[in-house]
Amino acid sequence: MIKFSEFLLYFWAIFICLTLNIGSELTSDCIVTEHSQLMNATENCLEIVVRDLTMPGGLTAHFHLKDGATVTFEGTTVFGYIQWPDWGYPLMHFKGNNVTVEGAPGSLFDGRGALYWDGIGDNGAPKPYFIHLQVNNSVFRNINLLNCPHHCTIINGSDGLTLTGWNIDCSYGDEHGGHNTDGFDVVSGNNIVIEDSTVINQDDCVAVNQGFNMSFSGLRCSGSHGLSLSVGFSNTSYYDNTVRNITYSNSTLTHSMTAIHIKTHNDGGPGEITDVTYEDISFTDVTKYAINIQQDYAKGRGTKEPKGNVPITDLKIRNIKGTLSSTSKGSMQVYILCAERACTEWNWSDVEVIGGAQNNSCNYTPDGYVC
Template identity: 50%
Template sequence: MYRVLILTSALIWVALSSPLQDSCTVTSYDAVSKAISSCSNIVIKGITVPAGQTLTLNLKTGATLTFEGTITFAHSNWAGPLVQVSGSKVTVKGASGSKLDGLGAKYWDGKGDKGVKKPKFFKIKTTGGSLLQNIKLLNCPHQCVSINSASNTVLNKWTIDVSAGDSAGGKNTDGFDISSSSGITVQNSEVKNQDDCVAVNQGSNLIFKNLTCSGGHGLSLSVGQSSSSGSANTVKNVTFTDCNVVNSRNGIHVKTHTDAGTGTINLVTYKNIKLSGITNYGINIQQDYKDGKSTNSPSNNIPITHLNLQSITGSMSGTSKSMPVYILCGSKGCSSWTWSGVSITNGKKSNSCNFTPSGFSC
């Protein structure tokens, strides 16, 4: 009786004093769902996710999840995502040496969106002060990270490496895509890919800092792809700061789409952005996109106001098509821009601007 009483008392004490300390280590996909529903400290170690399945991580409030080893995803031509994380006040992290491998070479065909169906990789819908850090994504089949309907979340120390796609047909491999989200910070991270390093489609109160981007299309806003109007095409209070963009098509790219509804881009700041080896445009701002490409016919449907650039410096690659600054605005599409310390050298083409920001001479 004495021994049983002591053991029972100890178990009761643990349950009462540490209600969130239950731990589970998962080594097979089939065990994930049960662990997520019953544990608040989960380790997912070296599993393979079956073809056509999402690793769904709908975490309990306050839960912690850790990836260990290599997580792989069997091939299937479908839309994905391969991973989806949701929950409030959650922590998702990668242990040292861990990685999630999307096996992109099985999908890459040089056609991106227009080729075979390819899954998006990692979708984030977290809220409430969540943290996702030290996560490494390899070989994204398509877009890498989709932050959608998320809020009050920090992404810290991510590595996104799709560099193998440079010679193997990787395309439309966006690093971080943001839509319908607010209060998001992405920091201290690196992206090697073949498309936008960051692409903001819709959102507010967004911060991107200490990012290194290479091989892709730069730090972008792409607004107006939704056919509806108003909030679906609204970007407000966004800051990019202390970032490096190297060996990329663009450094900074802001584009609006004329084939969608109305919207706005307001209060966007790029500060202390360093460029090198940029092949096409150091700064590229266009209000003429339709059907996914430039038309040279800009529109006013999504005005860009209070676009602030401070200390944007560096150099182009020197290729024949390189241009430091290109601005194409609708007749009333751009206003109240303030630029200072913009200096981009080694362009073979002269700047082209149909709107001139305050503090800048085109």
Template identity: 45%
Template sequence: MFSLRLFSVIATAFAAVSALPTQNETLSLGGSCTIKEFSQVSSVISSCTNIVISGLSVPGGKTLDLKLKKGTTLTFEGKTVFGVAHWDGPLLQISGEKITVKGASGSVLDGQGAKYWDGKGDGGVKKPKFVRVKASGGSVLTGLHVLNCPRQCVSVNSCDHVTLSNWNVDVSAGDKNKLGHNTDGFDISSTSNLLIENSVVKNQDDCVAVNKAQHVTISKLQCSGGHGLSLSVGMSKTSAEANVVKDVHFVDCTVTNSDNGIHIKTHSDGAHGTIDNVSYKNIHLSGIAKFGVNIQQDYENGHSTGKPKNNIPITGLSITGVTGSMTGSNSKAVYILCASGGCSGWNWGVSISGAKKANSCTHQPSNVKC
């Protein structure tokens, strides 16, 4: 009788212990997978695949480096504030395969840009870049509110099969006294199979700048205050492969109160490269101060020289359904500066009103009526 009772007690205790969650299961069930202190970051991201970052303060001079396990879901809640320090950054880096990163309703990533801005952007006091995304495998990053970038906001670098959806990149506070500068919305480099959709950028530089990329779609993006929908190709001098933009498409976007609507520039001091099969379709412009469509092959050392080169030919370019209005006192609807033999095979449909100066075109394809 005694042995049977003892066996029953042992069996009951064993069953209770077996029913307890393992360490990883405990982490995945609740509090231990919520990051509220910077010191928790490393242990949580190495242990959990369902993570919440809630009301976090990141020390100045430190990167919130989220190297997520495959398949992880991470949610930002409340305000994540990045401390001030004069360094290169990035303040936040997100990487992983098949990851999902979400911003909960009301959440904010605050870069405290006003504490850096001096009107000199990349010059002046040293300012960190804000967000770097290096993801792959069908990753989705959605609903993130990026506020007051010190300088470049979101670098999409070395990504493959990634979607960025419903982002709000807001640097509009940098308009005050023209202190915000070099606050690019999305910079895209060394990336393939990318979709950016249903997002808003308010800034003082390129809304989007594509440097090196293939198979990219940018859809329903609302840009204001900056330099428009841009390609900037040829900055790398290492090889032709470093300067290829191919199969990139802007669709159903708006650009308001900006210097440029569409801006394509190639760097004549860089290596050779190509721009091929790029399209802008159904783009609406309003309040454009300088150029509605600006295409030039004459950039050297970050400046236009007026002397175009054909080291990076622009072929298969389609700009159709581009409409809108200009407001600047020196505005031009269309400015094209191609080198001889540098531009070919374009499809053209542009109707922009209100420019104060006549269009100016050099060596454009014969079907492009300037």
């Protein structure tokens, strides 16, 4: 005969097992196959599956996630076309803390960029950028982006974010008007890691505007404008014009306009770039500059009037090797245009570049390199 205490223990064990099983099952409310299901899933589910979602044109897929949520994308997520009325809108927007977002094997995000491309990017009709990330202590992995209409990935106001195993493919834009298809843009962030990813596009592979403590490694860039810093957009905020402790390493570039690119904006307010390292970077068939650093940018172009509002200090460049295109008449190994006393403590070593149609142009000479 079973004692009452043993019965209670037996009943409690069964209850616990049933509860765990129920909690581990993915309910239908947490599987998103159409836009109308998205809000309910993000508001109520910790585990979400997005499967072959087609978004209507003109709408943003908002993933405002619960803390600790996991989102898995299966199949193809595709976005309907509409002529967007204004700039500044993404196709997808992620917000949350301690979230994990991943693409299942074979999954794809299709931005249908060819429907927007006009060959003039920023100067043409408004285009949505693809993904906007505002997340903390989160991981996004194995994400495959195809044909970004404009900038592919915007990181803004994130602290503790790792992107790994991404594949961004805008190669179709090479012959079909792709422009300003930046791979990763860090508008602002702290403790950002981007690693083991591929970018094929028509603008910066990675560009940092503001932030601290970032590492970019294992990148494979093709057709890009380089591994970039672009700083000094704000007229009023020193903080928004500050970049500190940034490392680009162990990466390759092919068929790019520039390999290493640092520019400050002379029409902005004060700021600083400090403690930046480029190391173990290789490149082939770069068409313009192996290393391009200038403090004279305004409205998207060089003005030949450098200004020291954003000084560049403690710049380390080491073990940089590559070739310039043999067919480019404007190619140059190194171009440096600094404002007076605005470039200090630069230490370079093992910079080996083959080719170049023009002689180097440097008004500042780093330690360890002869311009």
